[in-house]
Amino acid sequence: MTSDTLILIHTIFRHGERTTDLEFMYPNDPHREEEFLPYGPGYLTNEGKNQMYDLGKKLRNRYNQYLGDLYLPKYVDARASRFPRAQISLQLVLASLFQPTGRTIWNEDLNWQPIAYKEDKILAAAFSEEFLKVYYEYFENEGKQMLNDHEDMLRYLRKHAGNDFKTTRDIWALHATLTTEVVSGLKLPDWTSTVFPQYTLKLALQEYYVQTTTKQLRKLVVGQLMQKILIDTKAKINGTSNCKIHLYSCHDNNIANALIFFGLLAPNYFPKYAACIVVEIHKINKKYVIKLLYSPSNTDNFEYLTFSNGVDTLDLDEFDSMVKD
Secondary structure, eight states: OOOTTEEEEEEEEEOOOBOOOGGGOOTTOTTTTOOOTTTOTTOBOHHHHHHHHHHHHHHHHHHHHHHOSOOOGGGEEEEEOSSHHHHHHHHHHHHHHSOOOGGGOOOTTOOOOOOOOEEOGGGGGGGSHHHHHHHHHHHHTTTHHHHHTTHHHHHHHHHHHOOOOOSHHHHHHHHHHHHHHHHTTOOOOGGGGGTTTHHHHHHHHHHHHHHTSSHHHHIIIIIHHHHHHHHHHHHHHTTSOOOOEEEEEEOHHHHHHHHHHTTOOOTTOOOOTTOEEEEEEEEETTEEEEEEEEESSTTSOOEEOOOTTSOSOEEHHHHHHHHHO
């Protein structure tokens, strides 16, 4: 991909395939003592590692001319959430995106170079105390009816799983746990066949919309990331930044929340491992605009997304207004 108008790239991607995270296991889970060898709980599988390495190659293939051959720290801003699976995923993307060349080759037997990254709390904002306080208050008030509509099935889940299931987050955690246990080849309890995956997925998907359902929640869970994208874009435009690419290694809800922010989350869509959003900043006819690309998984190509008004660009000024809203 070559474009004389491209001035900056922001990438937001989900980590690779992982094993079950002990933090999200349900009380009656028969696999609570499982060690998830040879990876450990909550860590990337070999498939997950390959997914992220492939994503880095895909980004390199698309933006090779724009990025150039030489890695320099001033060109790259790499960030991950506090979760090891996101941090390892970022390292794998960087490994294939910026392989050493020429004088940067330091070991002939290792086609890799170390690249620094930062842990960024805004990429795990959905787990912050500030967000959770507002989130749980929502379920004590407006959000109650959403769960009341599913009371019969929730009663079934409480009986068998042992959780209270007072929020859609609880359903999301159950769905994620069962999904990863299947990937690990573990046998699920018989009771799960009644609810998994169709029912748990249906309510798990609602979690994304709950996280962005009020202005305050939206600001906390996705607004901070969008604010950073805006600030970094303005820094590149005014010449105070030389960065070429910002990378954010995070989670399914980050992908979904970003798509919701732009009004582009498809119904019944649960972001897959290695799903990636690219926010391209272009200067076209003396105006700065955003183009969005999306790749649903490491095996899919990037495709430009069309905004709700039917065009494939968003004026930076309009994005600025959306962030401030």
